[in-house]
Amino acid sequence: MAEDGKEESMATDDDSDKTAEDGANSLNSMVEEGCTLLRRMEICVAEAEKRSGKNAVNMQETFTVYLIETRPMDALNEGRNPAPDSLWRRYSEFELLRNYLIVTYPYIVVPPLPEKRAEFVWHKLSADNMDPDFVERRRVGLENFLLRVASHPVLSNDKILYHFLTEVLGYSAADSRLKALSATFRVRNPDKRFMEMKHYSDELQSHTSQLLRARARVADRLYGVYKVHGNYGRVFSEWSAIEKEMGDGLQSAGHHMDAYAASIDDILEEEEHYADQLKEYLFYAEALRAVCRKHELTQFELEMASQDLISKKQQREELATGIVRTFSFKGMTNKLFGQEAPEQREARLKLLEELIAEGEDTVKEKTVECEEHVERAWVDMQRFKEQKDKDLREALINYAVMQISMCKKGIQVWGNAKECFLKM
Amino acid sequence: MSGHAVPVDFSGHMLDLDEDEDLEVFSKNTSLADGGPMPNSPSSLVNQYRLEEEEEQPGADAKDFFITVDNPESHVTAIETFIMYRVVTKTTRSEFDSSEYEVRRRYQDFLWLRGRLEESHPTLIVHPLPEKFVMKGMVERFNDGFIETRRKALHRFLNKISEHPVLSYSQHFKVFLTAQELTSHRKQGPGFLSRMGETVRAVANSVRGLRSRPEEFSVMQEYVDHFSTKICSVDKVTQRIIKEQREYLDELRQYGPTYTQWAELEEDLAEPLKGVADCVERCSQETEEQIQQLSEVLVPALHEYVLCAETLKAVMRRRDNIQAEFEAKNEALASRKADQDALQEEVDGLAERVEVANTTLKEDWSRWQKAMRTDLRSALISTTEKNVDYYEKCLAVWESFLLSLRVEPSGQENGDGAS
Numbered sequence: 001m002a003e004d005g006k007e008e009s010m011a012t013d014d015d016s017d018k019t020a021e022d023g024a025n026s027l028n029s030m031v032e033e034g035c036t037l038l039r040r041m042e043i044c045v046a047e048a049e050k051r052s053g054k055n056a057v058n059m060q061e062t063f064t065v066y067l068i069e070t071r072p073m074d075a076l077n078e079g080r081n082p083a084p085d086s087l088w089r090r091y092s093e094f095e096l097l098r099n100y101l102i103v104t105y106p107y108i109v110v111p112p113l114p115e116k117r118a119e120f121v122w123h124k125l126s127a128d129n130m131d132p133d134f135v136e137r138r139r140v141g142l143e144n145f146l147l148r149v150a151s152h153p154v155l156s157n158d159k160i161l162y163h164f165l166t167e168v169l170g171y172s173a174a175d176s177r178l179k180a181l182s183a184t185f186r187v188r189n190p191d192k193r194f195m196e197m198k199h200y201s202d203e204l205q206s207h208t209s210q211l212l213r214a215r216a217r218v219a220d221r222l223y224g225v226y227k228v229h230g231n232y233g234r235v236f237s238e239w240s241a242i243e244k245e246m247g248d249g250l251q252s253a254g255h256h257m258d259a260y261a262a263s264i265d266d267i268l269e270e271e272e273h274y275a276d277q278l279k280e281y282l283f284y285a286e287a288l289r290a291v292c293r294k295h296e297l298t299q300f301e302l303e304m305a306s307q308d309l310i311s312k313k314q315q316r317e318e319l320a321t322g323i324v325r326t327f328s329f330k331g332m333t334n335k336l337f338g339q340e341a342p343e344q345r346e347a348r349l350k351l352l353e354e355l356i357a358e359g360e361d362t363v364k365e366k367t368v369e370c371e372e373h374v375e376r377a378w379v380d381m382q383r384f385k386e387q388k389d390k391d392l393r394e395a396l397i398n399y400a401v402m403q404i405s406m407c408k409k410g411i412q413v414w415g416n417a418k419e420c421f422l423k424m
Numbered sequence: 425m426s427g428h429a430v431p432v433d434f435s436g437h438m439l440d441l442d443e444d445e446d447l448e449v450f451s452k453n454t455s456l457a458d459g460g461p462m463p464n465s466p467s468s469l470v471n472q473y474r475l476e477e478e479e480e481q482p483g484a485d486a487k488d489f490f491i492t493v494d495n496p497e498s499h500v501t502a503i504e505t506f507i508m509y510r511v512v513t514k515t516t517r518s519e520f521d522s523s524e525y526e527v528r529r530r531y532q533d534f535l536w537l538r539g540r541l542e543e544s545h546p547t548l549i550v551h552p553l554p555e556k557f558v559m560k561g562m563v564e565r566f567n568d569g570f571i572e573t574r575r576k577a578l579h580r581f582l583n584k585i586s587e588h589p590v591l592s593y594s595q596h597f598k599v600f601l602t603a604q605e606l607t608s609h610r611k612q613g614p615g616f617l618s619r620m621g622e623t624v625r626a627v628a629n630s631v632r633g634l635r636s637r638p639e640e641f642s643v644m645q646e647y648v649d650h651f652s653t654k655i656c657s658v659d660k661v662t663q664r665i666i667k668e669q670r671e672y673l674d675e676l677r678q679y680g681p682t683y684t685q686w687a688e689l690e691e692d693l694a695e696p697l698k699g700v701a702d703c704v705e706r707c708s709q710e711t712e713e714q715i716q717q718l719s720e721v722l723v724p725a726l727h728e729y730v731l732c733a734e735t736l737k738a739v740m741r742r743r744d745n746i747q748a749e750f751e752a753k754n755e756a757l758a759s760r761k762a763d764q765d766a767l768q769e770e771v772d773g774l775a776e777r778v779e780v781a782n783t784t785l786k787e788d789w790s791r792w793q794k795a796m797r798t799d800l801r802s803a804l805i806s807t808t809e810k811n812v813d814y815y816e817k818c819l820a821v822w823e824s825f826l827l828s829l830r831v832e833p834s835g836q837e838n839g840d841g842a843s
Binding site for chain 1: 650654658661664665668669672675676678679682683689691693696697699703797800805816819829
């Protein structure tokens with residue numbers, strides 16, 4: 001029972017020491033191979049175009065396609081400038097690729113795609129997927145996704161990825177295991193680090209989305225402040241018409257007010273890039289969570305298999321010794337209707353032995369699966385953490401640089417306005 | 425300054441003193457007053473004045489009046505509650521028996537003074553008073569912000585009068601500044617009924633219409649009409665900007681904390697996140713100051729000239745009426761045969777009145793234009809300076825954030841390993 005259970009888990013611990021080392025060795029060789037895709041090939045998402053066609057339910061629809069261009073790095077290094085290979089793909093194809101990667105590499109924190117629909121909009125930005133600004137930012141986001149995947153030590157090796165970039169291919173529907181990722185189940189002994197990581201990913205999602213919402217509202221309000229100043233432009237201009245000495249000063253000050261009002265468009269457009277960087281990690285949090293969920297799934301399957309094995313062994317013991325330790329319907333019927341015949345017992349025992357042997361294989365399998373996942377996932381989560389810290393630190397620095405630039409523009413405009421008023 | 429402090433009523437005490445003891449009055453009141461240290465010399469008062477009035481008046485070296493309005497205090501009687509303001513005058517004018525005076529005045533007293541000035545000088549541009557009531561956005565008449573705004577405007581009003589080459593010599597002005605008890609003076613003079621008579625005449629004349637307005641006054645009228653609309657627009661735009669800024673500030677205050685909350689979750693990332701939160705917080709404070717400048721400097725200045733525009737319109741009307749009155753009598757003279765001599769005298773008198781009115785208006789008009797230019801220029805420059813200051817301060821905040829992360833302001837990280 002419980003003691004048996006303990007023995008089982010201790011056994012697996014011993015085993016895990018060996019497999020960890022093996023795992024690490026194979027991981028190293030994967031890393032070495034993996035760095036090469038981006039080194040071998042230059043990738044970019046060059047353009048976006050509108051297309052229309054018939055969809056799955058035979059209705060006409062408009063959608064955007066993106067041009068993926070690749071060029072061999074060795075050609076570029078040699079100074080040649082060959083024409084790139086290219087093909088068009090739409091957003092849903094990127095989604096299929098990503099789902100494939102999630103399922104195939106469940107221990108990897110898979111880079112996220114840019115948002116499907118425009119979220120966290122402030123009033124100037126439209127929520128329309130056809131809006132050229134949105135399309136452009138999505139193009140950049142898709143390119144970013146491909147670059148991240150192609151530079152990932154494990155993912156970049158993938159054959160399907162290579163085909164995605166170079167050949168026109170169709171993709172099959174998502175794996176059913178993908179559905180299992182969203183199932184709810186209770187795990188008895190999850191790895192504490194993974195539970196902490198899952199909690200972290202939830203918090204990360206929550207905080208980044210709060211930040212993005214607040215930022216969008218601030219942007220909206222700042223837009224209002226700048227644009228109202230445009231009214232000064234109009235009024236000063238009209239006022240200057242009736243003044244003699246003040247006329248020139250008012251007129252030119254008015255022009256500066258117009259410039260001030262217009263400047264906010266570029267400022268906020270640039271800030272969208274910052275928002276996109278944060279959004280990437282909002283979506284990354286989801287990917288991180290998925291890896292933790294996968295751990296729970298494998299751990300759960302292991303626990304189920306172990307539990308199953310224990311109960312089968314228990315049944316064997318009861319059959320062998322005739323002592324019933326736990327309540328079971330079978331046990332009760334045996335008591336009520338008397339013991340079964342020796343031949344039947346033999347047959348049942350034999351079946352049980354087979355099942356137990358199978359069960360032990362399953363447990364071994366699941367243990368390995370679980371440990372491998374833990375091992376690889378932990379490596380990738382560390383890599384992810386370092387990447388996240390570096391990227392977000394850079395994003396925050398860029399944000400500060402943007403603010404500084406905005407302040408400098410403000411100083412210039414208001415300084416100019418002051419000069420105009422001084423001349424009045 | 426609290427609006428509900430009720431001081432000991434020492435008006436009776438003041439009445440006991442002769443005018444010779446005005447100086448005594450002043451120094452005695454120092455101990456009773458709770459409005460801060462009273463300057464005892466004209467030079468220290470100059471410094472106090474300069475702090476309050478930042479713009480320079482033309483011919484400042486010829487200044488012979490230093491007037492302050494301060495220390496608003498609530499007075500409660502059986503019938504009403506009102507605010508009394510302390511008016512302190514220092515002057516070198518020989519017409520004044522003393523060089524220093526202190527009196528207490530209420531808003532009604534200011535209204536009386538202005539009314540008398542306008543009456544005596546119908547075509548001079550008398551600076552407007554702050555409005556009697558504030559229509560929208562005010563809950564109580566006596567909230568501190570309202571009182572302070574009014575106090576500043578009353579202060580400006582008296583100083584504008586004191587700088588006027590004609591109005592500053594008015595007897596009413598002198599009485600206002602010096603008499604301990606104003607009510608007795610207010611009952612003297614033309615009074616209500618005669619004022620009503622004048623209004624009736626004015627309406628009658630304006631109905632009659634003007635024969636021909638001199639070209640220069642037509643130009644003036646057109647300017648006044650346009651100026652009125654423009655200055656109102658600028659005022660409205662400024663109020664709108666304040667509204668937008670306030671909403672921006674509200675959002676900023678919620679934005680900063682999202683960085684702080686996230687920082688609690690992170691390790692290496694906590695430092696830059698907290699840094700950004702701090703920057704946003706400090707920029708919020710700067711935004712608040714920016715709003716304050718607009719509310720306390722630009723809006724009052726614009727508003728004053730919105731009121732001035734109304735004053736100008738009234739002045740133009742009065743000038744027109746004077747001309748209309750003359751024209752009416754002149755026509756009567758032409759048609760009537762009898763009483764020619766008496767009428768002629770009257771007509772001559774009215775003709776002269778027109779002449780005086782036009783001349784004084786022309787002089788005061790150019791004076792007013794200069795003052796308007798100076799005042800609005802000053803307020804607008806002050807605003808641009810504040811805005812430059814705002815952006816400079818915010819710039820410094822973000823630059824020091826980058827420095828704290830050992831980053832060059834251009835965005836490049838410095839050589840040695842950062843966190």
